[in-house]
Amino acid sequence: MSLLKTVAVSNNNIQLPSTPGKFKPEKYQPYNHFMIHRLRLSKLTLWSSIFLAFILFFFILSPPSPSPSPATNTRQSWGGHHWEKRVTNSARTNSDSGLTVLVTGAAGFVGFHVSLSLKRRGDGVLGLDNFNRYYDQNLKRARQKVLSRAGVFVVEGDINDAALLRKLFDVVLFTHVMHLAAQAGVRYAMQNPHSYVHSNVAGFVNLLEVSKAANPQPAMVWASSSSVYGLNSKVPFSEKDRTDQPASLYAATKKAGEAIAHSYNHIYGLSITGLRFFTVYGPWGRPDMAYFFFTKDILKGKQITVFEGADGGTVARDFTYIDDIVTGCLGALDTAKRSTGSGGKKKGPAQFRIYNLGNTSPVAVSELVRILEKLLKVKAKKKVMAMPRNGDVQFTHANISRAHRELGYMPTTDLETGLTKFVKWYLDFYSPSRKKVAPSSSW
Ligand SMILES: O=C(O)[C@H]1O[C@H](OP(=O)(O)OP(=O)(O)OC[C@H]2O[C@@H](n3ccc(=O)[nH]c3=O)[C@H](O)[C@@H]2O)[C@H](O)[C@@H](O)[C@H]1O
Structure with missing residues (x-):
């Protein structure tokens, strides 16, 4: 900015403002107007060149980054x-x-x-x-x-x-x-x-x-x-x-x-x-699975939905212990x-x-709920409904x-034995008095 200002003053005897847009000539002069326009253009060109040089400089200096992962963040958290x-x-x-x-x-x-x-x-x-x-x-x-x-x-x-x-x-x-x-x-x-x-x-x-x-x-x-x-x-x-x-x-x-x-x-x-x-299933399991969120909801007194097959048929899984x-x-x-x-x-x-x-031993989901009720000593609020068309078999x-x-x-491991271990872990892990992260037993 000051460089431009000096050049303008020495060549044309024109006072250019330090802040663009504030300059007002006293009266209209075509020559002055042309010069001002040229100066504005050269000012723009100079700033654009500086800006481009900066971008090039950083582009050349920056190391190649790892391919981004849409599932997580794109920041590189590894290396060194x-x-x-x-x-x-x-x-x-x-x-x-x-x-x-x-x-x-x-x-x-x-x-x-x-x-x-x-x-x-x-x-x-x-x-x-x-x-x-x-x-x-x-x-x-x-x-x-x-x-x-x-x-x-x-x-x-x-x-x-x-x-x-x-x-x-x-x-x-x-x-x-x-x-x-x-x-x-x-x-x-x-x-x-x-x-x-x-x-x-x-x-x-x-x-x-x-x-x-x-x-x-x-x-x-x-x-x-x-x-x-x-x-x-x-x-x-x-x-x-x-x-x-x-x-x-x-x-x-x-x-x-x-x-x-x-x-x-x-x-x-x-x-x-x-x-x-x-x-x-088992200790440290996935909260999105039925045995896990049934346990959570039964303890909270929330209703659980138990699916049944067409014509009241049994829905069952070959639950396998971890x-x-x-x-x-x-x-x-x-x-x-x-x-x-x-x-x-x-x-x-x-x-x-x-x-x-x-596990080679399928168990009905209704039986899973019965075992959980027994282990948790809480009666589940059950809503039985036909299995929705949601991908389940x-x-x-x-x-x-x-x-x-x-x-x-x-x-x-049969389901009752495995669920006994799961419930023990669950009550320990989510106990309000528990020191976070330190498991009490050796899983
Ligand atoms: O081995 C697999 O191939 C899969 O196992 C697991 O899927 P699933 O067997 O469907 O387990 P999970 O959701 O616990 O539902 C258990 C039962 O509860 C019934 N169920 C479920 C939800 C509900 O609200 N009510 C209900 O009755 C439901 O109808 C079902 O009968 C894994 O999640 C999956 O990642 C994959 O690995």
């Missing part, structure tokens, strides 16, 4: 020497034969338990979780704190962030990936369909892309779902049964995941095992063969497996003979 040290410490095994496992969804229900069990037996475990807001983040943070105390670092990030995944694979040579990050819940898919595609399809493909390019490629074990059986009416559900009639978008994305996994196994030689979980699921997951990891490819190139056929992990029942034969899987 300290962060890498935490990553390597967490992934370090206690013995030469130990596994080095990346657990996605580690702050989720199943991921939390699997991570703890792996760490306790001496495997190296690195967690990854985007801490999204699908349900109470405090519960996820509480799980994270327990994991941290056990020596498991949970990296905060999304499976859609390829740069982050590549960085993790650069820093650690993972032998296995336990992929449990997903958008869960059958009924929520009608409210937020895109979150299912984002996590269960796009995120999964992203993880497979990075895994297939890794050298060595890890073996992958991942969570499919009993929901892939959809409208299948043949019981108990066997892995050989048809899975082409999903009843919800959630189920459709899990079925898509199985097909996608097969293609990566076929093309790139990735060793992949899919586990079809059957309504997993500890049984964890033994199934560890069995799958321990029996997984190595991937055959490296750096994105297949070197030979690789293992591809699918297993049911259920009426009945699930797992045939687990393949998992038993090949993984040594054998569930041992």
Whole structure:
């Protein structure tokens, strides 16, 4: 501004105001008007050049940022020497034969338990979780704190962030990936369909892309779902049964995941095992699941809605206790063969497996409520209504003979025993007097 002012004064003897727009010539002079116009233009040009130079300067200096994740924030919360040290410490095994496992969804229900069990037996475990807001983040943070105390670092990030995944694979040579990050819940898919595609399809493909390019490629074990059986009416559900009639978008994305996994196994030689979980429940569970919010609502004296099938038919689930699921997951990891490819190139056929992990003992939802009433010592205010068309299926029942034969899987917890442990945890965790996050017993 002062430079312009000086030039103008010396050349034309015109007083230019320091604030544009305040200048008023005493009388109209065409020459002066022309000069003022030119000066305004050159002033504009100078400022534009300075502005452009600034933008260029910052553009050249700024480092490339990781790809943004629409599910979470776009700020980079990873990287740096300290962060890498935490990553390597967490992934370090206690013995030469130990596994080095990346657990996605580690702050989720199943991921939390699997991570703890792996760490306790001496495997190296690195967690990854985007801490999204699908349900109470405090519960996820509480799980994270327990994991941290056990020596498991949970990296905060999304499976859609390829740069982050590549960085993790650069820093650690993972032998296995336990992929449990997903958008869960059958009924929520009608409210937020895109979150299912984002996590269960796009995120999964992203993880497979990075895994297939890794050298060595890890073996992958991942969570499919009993929901892939959809409208299948043949019981108990066997892995050989048809899975082409999903009843919800959630189920459709899990079925898509199985097909996608097969293609990566076929093309790139990735060793992949899919586990079809059957309504997993237990301590540190998911608040969006019926057993969890029934407990909360019964204690609050709120009405609960219990679905029944067409013509009053029973709605039932093969409820499976978390500890049984964890033994199934560890069995799958321990029996997984190595991937055959490296750096994105297949070197030979690789293992591809699918297993049911259920309890083989379906229980009616009305019975679940009866057990909760007994354990909580509170009568539920029940409203029985026909199951809405919301993606639910009426009945699930797992045939687990393949998992038993090949993984040594054998569930041992009946619903009442499992719910007793859940209710004990729930009352402790949500007790107003409880010191937040410190669990009273050893889950
Ligand atoms: O194994 C799976 O494949 C899935 O299991 C779980 O789904 P679901 O088996 O549907 O569990 P969940 O919602 O607890 O409903 C339990 C029962 O309560 C009935 N139910 C539900 C709500 C209600 O208000 N009333 C009711 O009667 C309802 O009709 C049902 O019969 C996981 O959430 C899912 O992510 C996936 O992993």
